[in-house]
Amino acid sequence: MNQHADRAAAAGAGPATGAAAAEGIGDGTRAVRAGLPEPVKNEPPLPGPVFAAHFHLPGDVEGPYTYGRDTNPTWTLLERAIGELEAPGQEGVHTVVFASGMAAVSAVLLSQTRTGDTVVLPDDGYQALPLVREQLEAYGIHVRTAPTAGDAQLAVLDEARLLWIETPSNPGLDVCDIPRLAEAAHAGGTLVAVDNTLATPLGQRPLELGADFSVASGTKGLTGHGDLLLGYVACRDPELAASVRRWRKIIGAIPGPMEAWLAHRSLATIQLRAQRQWANALAVAEALADRTDVTGLRYPGLPADPSHKTAARQMRGFGSVVSFTLPDRAHAERFMAALRLVEDATSFGGVRSTAERRGRWGGDPVPEGFIRLSAGVEDTDDLVADVLRALDAAVAGA
Ligand SMILES: *Cc1c(COP(=O)(O)O)cnc(C)c1O
Numbered sequence: 001m002n003q004h005a006d007r008a009a010a011a012g013a014g015p016a017t018g019a020a021a022a023e024g025i026g027d028g029t030r031a032v033r034a035g036l037p038e039p040v041k042n043e044p045p046l047p048g049p050v051f052a053a054h055f056h057l058p059g060d061v062e063g064p065y066t067y068g069r070d071t072n073p074t075w076t077l078l079e080r081a082i083g084e085l086e087a088p089g090q091e092g093v094h095t096v097v098f099a100s101g102m103a104a105v106s107a108v109l110l111s112q113t114r115t116g117d118t119v120v121l122p123d124d125g126y127q128a129l130p131l132v133r134e135q136l137e138a139y140g141i142h143v144r145t146a147p148t149a150g151d152a153q154l155a156v157l158d159e160a161r162l163l164w165i166e167t168p169s170n171p172g173l174d175v176c177d178i179p180r181l182a183e184a185a186h187a188g189g190t191l192v193a194v195d196n197t198l199a200t201p202l203g204q205r206p207l208e209l210g211a212d213f214s215v216a217s218g219t220k221g222l223t224g225h226g227d228l229l230l231g232y233v234a235c236r237d238p239e240l241a242a243s244v245r246r247w248r249k250i251i252g253a254i255p256g257p258m259e260a261w262l263a264h265r266s267l268a269t270i271q272l273r274a275q276r277q278w279a280n281a282l283a284v285a286e287a288l289a290d291r292t293d294v295t296g297l298r299y300p301g302l303p304a305d306p307s308h309k310t311a312a313r314q315m316r317g318f319g320s321v322v323s324f325t326l327p328d329r330a331h332a333e334r335f336m337a338a339l340r341l342v343e344d345a346t347s348f349g350g351v352r353s354t355a356e357r358r359g360r361w362g363g364d365p366v367p368e369g370f371i372r373l374s375a376g377v378e379d380t381d382d383l384v385a386d387v388l389r390a391l392d393a394a395v396a397g398a
Contacts, residue, residue, distance in 0.1 A: 027202055028271035030088055035081025035264060049261035050074045070249055074257045078264045079232070082222075085201040085267070086214050086234040093207065094241030095234045096248060097260060101197060101217020102128055103253035104231030108193050108213050109162070111247035112240075115140035117161035122148045124174060125166040126195065127363045149174040149306070154184055165211070166195040167204075168307065170348075171358050171372045173298040173323050175307035178314055182210030191240075197221075200349070202274040203317040207236060213244075221320055221349025223266040224273045228259045273351060273377055277320035280353070280375035280383050285322045287384045293395055296325040296367070320376075321348050323358075326369035326394065332357045334397045335371065338390035341378055348374030353383055 036045055050073045055065040065071050079095040087093040098104040109132060113119055119136060121129055123145035133143045144160070146152040148169040153176065157163060163185045167176045182192045193213035194206035200221040206214040216222060218230030233244050248254060255263075278301065285299035300311035301318030311318055326332040336344050342353040346361075353376035359368050375383065 024089065026271075030084060031202075031271045032268045034084045034267055035077045035079075037077065046261075046264060047073070047077070049257035051257050069252055069254055072254075072257055072260070074260045074264075075255065078260045078267075081264055081267050082201070082218075082232050083234055085270070086196075086205060087207045087236075088205075092236060092238075093234055094236070094238060094245075095232055096241065096244050097218075097255050097263075098231035098233070098248060099253045099255050099259075100229040101215075101219055101231040103248075103251070104215050104217070104233050105195065106132065107244050107247045107251070107253070108215055108233055109136065109164070110139075111243050112162050112191060113139075113141050114161075116142075118142040118144060118159060120153055120156055120160045120163045120190075121145050122153065122164065122166050122169060124148050124169045124172050124365075125164075126170050126197075127361065129164075129166075130363070147174065148172070148176045151176045151180055153181060157185055157188055157190055159188065160185070160190045162191045162193060164193050164195070166198075168198050168300055168311070168319060168321075170198055170321070171323055171364060171366065171370075173300060173305075173307060173321065175300055175311045175315075177310050178206060178209040178211060186210070198319050198321060198348070199315060199317070200270065200274060200319075202270055203278070203319055204315045207234060209314055212237065212240060218263055220347060221274065221277070222270065223263045224270065224349055224351055225262075225266055226345075226347060226350040226352070226354075228262050230255055230259055230263050274317055274320075276377040276380075277349070277375050278317045280378065280380050281318070281320050281322050283380045283384050284373065284375055284387055287388055288322070288324055291391060293326060293331070293391060294324045296323070296370070298323045320374050322373045322375065324371055324373075325367050326371060329357070329359070329368035331394050331398065332369040332371055335390050335394035338393035338397075339386060340390075341383055341386040342373065342390075348372070350374065350376060352376045353378060 053068045075097050083093040083095040144156040146156050185192045192211045194211040196206050196214045197216040197220050214234045235241050282301045285302050288294045288297050299322045300307040342355045345354045355373040358366050358370045358372050
């Protein structure tokens with residue numbers, strides 16, 4: 001471990017060795033084996049992608065594989081792998097993979113609600129949620145929103161069918177107390193879904209914290225190479241799982257076998273990637289904390305961050321994303337242009353560090369100089385030096 005990784009471990013972002021030991025194996029060991037079939041002589045450890053629109057089906061309709069929109073053996077292995085990461089050592093976790101994170105998000109929201117139901121969303125979540133809200137309302141579903149911070153969604157839960165939580169929220173990095181919200185929601189008969197995209201299952205396990213659904217975009221840190229789109233829903237209740245699977249069959253938002261296979265291959269390194277990303281994000285955040293040109297710095301792993309106390313209780317690692325604000329738009333653009341190791345791109349959770357001036361999209365209520373930076377797996381000292389050099393260049397260029 002380098003010194004930054006050591007400090008990350010001290011700050012609580014290290015492997016949760018106690019919990020891992022109780023489950024028998026550590027996260028890294030689990031990741032390299034997740035979802036693999038029993039070894040078969042002369043067969044590869046991870047079978048290749050199965051490309052099939054239909055399967056041989058003589059006689060009665062039986063067996064697991066019939067038509068490619070229903071099921072596919074490559075999804076089966078990937079679903080098993082993700083389930084093992086979301087709820088290690090537990091039987092009966094059902095995972096359903098989708099073509100993208102939004103396909104998974106929509107599958108839960110639209111399969112679990114009917115006209116007249118009420119859904120509670122965060123008002124500071126992923127930028128497509130307002131579009132989902134419009135669609136829900138067009139179907140006669142009532143939508144209430146409240147901020148993630150301060151567990152403010154507690155105040156608007158009354159009679160709701162479904163509570164949607166995003167923690168840490170993207171891009172503001174506020175955190176809410178999942179067990180507290182889940183307990184209050186369940187007391188009123190409200191289902192709870194957590195968007196676990198930013199944390200990844202290595203950083204947070206919503207099902208263990210009381211959620212009914214853990215939903216995520218696998219496009220980000222789960223697969224981590226920025227080369228595919230994927231989504232998934234994990235849950236314990238077989239009936240809820242069946243309704244989500246039925247929705248996938250109706251809507252047809254299925255991942256291709258190649259994407260599913262690439263995703264499974266990528267999972268083997270998730271523990272290595274996550275550890276380095278978390279250590280890098282913390283090191284960047286610590287370096288930014290000393291700068292007078294930076295305001296509004298947010299990283300749940302920083303002990304002084306408003307999210308830290310709650311995050312430390314429920315997260316196993318604090319994620320790859322750091323957000324902060326530079327004095328104005330021009331200053332932020334000079335910073336972005338001066339970066340050499342950090343690519344100017346949207347998305348996050350990849351092996352190569354990325355950043356963007358979030359305000360260029362419109363939609364997120366963020367200042368013009370707001371930057372969302374996702375730490376990759378570069379050497380920590382190189383990444384921190386590049387960020388500091390670009391900050392100095394942005395000041396000098398004013
Ligand atoms: C990216 C993202 C999504 C949507 O995922 P896609 O794979 O792009 O469809 C949903 N939630 C959060 C928090 C995200 O960051």
